Amino acid sequence: MAAYIFKRALIAVLTLLLIVLILFVLMAFLPGSPFNDERLTVEQIATLRAKYGLDQPLLAQFWSFVKNTFSGDFGVSYAIQKNVPISSLLSGRLPVSMRIGGQAILLGSLLGLVLGVIAALKHNTVWDTFCTVLSVVGVSIPSYVFALGLSYLFGFKLKWFPILYQSALPFHSSVLATVALSLFTMASIARFTRTELLEVLSSDYILFAQSRGIDGFRLIARHALRNALIPVITVLAPLVVGLMTGSLVVERIFSVPGVGQLLVEGIQANDYSVVTALSFVYSLIYIAIMLGVDILYGVIDPRIRLAKGEVQP
């Protein structure tokens, strides 16, 4: 087990280092320099370069880049908010994004679970078809299309919720964004729960439990669902990706002051330092979750760690 965890962790660290390397190479070889003011003399530029360590060999520069990045020092923003450290930009925005993402996961998983269980229990009925159609639609419709529809219908026409996020009303104004983000989670979880539960329900031990007189809620919750939900961690990876990409557009649509919006602004304003910093943050979160999933998987399913960590798709 220790060897398995060590191996997964090593791959995660390698991946993270590769990302930092890519980001560094991009920053180093992008055209232009911070000191392209024509009034500066050659000597002044040389002094400035020495001051900021740009005269060092590339390897030393890379090392300091790695050190700074991992200690949370991402430099300052060029364009969005000039000379504001990116870490302070992030510290205000990360909690908002995390909260909305968390709400979306919670809502989506709950709804998805309920839908999936209904579909499996009422297999091959109208309910099943309804749930299946809903989950196919949920997986196929881009979250921003859904977000736009919600914003138009409930925000603009019915005026139930504010169209734009307001910091004064953190929950009420984030309802639409949460629902929009949760669609994908809901659909994937519903689909998955249905499949797994159908398989479990036809197994021998459920028949045995039934023959002992266990039925209804107790059978589903205590016996069937417990085993059906073990493999649910496999959908975590696509869910995280869905939430990340979703957050970019949903935050733009509802103008939520979160990390996704910052990245979109950074991309549109060509603010390279913001984009690289956020790329790192996103990758860090993603890789950490992937590592967690791999380890959890190894803990739960011994076949995987015995297969030396080769996770089959």
Next chain:
Amino acid sequence: MTMQAEKKAENSAAEALAAEEFAFDEHDFEFAAQGVAAVRAAEPVLPVSFTKEALLRLAKNRGALCSLFFILLIVLLALVGPLVSGYGYSQQLTGHDNMAPRIQGLEKLGIFNGSEAVPMATGVKIVNKYEKLQGGEKVYHWFGTDVLGRDLFTRTWEGTRISLFIALVAVLIDMLFGMSYGLISGYFGGKVDLVMQRIVEVLHGIPNLIIITLLIIVLKPGLPTIILALMLTGWIGMSRVARAQMLKLKEQEFVLAARTLGARPFFLISKEVLPNIIGQLLVMSMFSIPSAIFSEAFLAFIGIGIPVPMASLGTIISDSFKSLTAHPYMMAFPVVVLGLLMLSFNLLADGLRDALDPRMKDR
């Protein structure tokens, strides 16, 4: 039974056969009573090829058939639409900005007659811009026009064309590359596989979003860059499927037989294994078409899509997002086309998978 014993038994059986005299008499045979046709009709199972069987199963799947119909319809409209509308996709008509949809015939029913409810400071007001336009009664914009006075019908189908093109090219390339990568890695195994799979694992750890964003920031935004970005992120899934299938098939007898006959790795991979797994790979690529369409629309929406005046579904939606509350019709049509396209491709892919492998039905 050991080999020797087996041989002995075989030999003795052959000898016994040769020794015995075979003599047939009349009673050993009887005439087919109702002729050849009846015998053929009574055959219990008609031989049906695998492809035909799969197609038959697909034809029974109503959802998949509907999807196929919608995909064909959208493709047809994407090809023909920009030609029949009478407007160019980047042609700006002065005075024709923000016009609501107006369609011949339907306008008499009171829908699509070019009027729209515009929210004003004093309340909602019904406005028909066609009436104000000089010679406006002869002007028809089926999907309306955008804020710059460009015909949205033309732009929507032109955009569909580009979105489809991007998706098809990206999927084709990542299928070819991912397939070769997975097949080679799976076939050679050992050290080759080890190195190739570690590379995949590390690359898989980088979020697609980051790769695409960085690539587009560094390179000039445009069609080739977007295709490259989608391609770079799409091939990993394909390579995993191809590798898994290869691992399953390479130990089978027909591969062994071909190898014994002296077949080279290239022949084995392309002529022996590939035809057996091409079905699964096609299904896989069918699933990546909608995700490629989605990625493109997503990129357009965060502002790094196809540069103007070209249009894709994503850029049209992104542009009309700015006037969503004032002119919702601008967004309605491209959103419907995009949603329908994604849904249809997903359903068709589902149907194809079930048709090729009925055991997958409830997965």
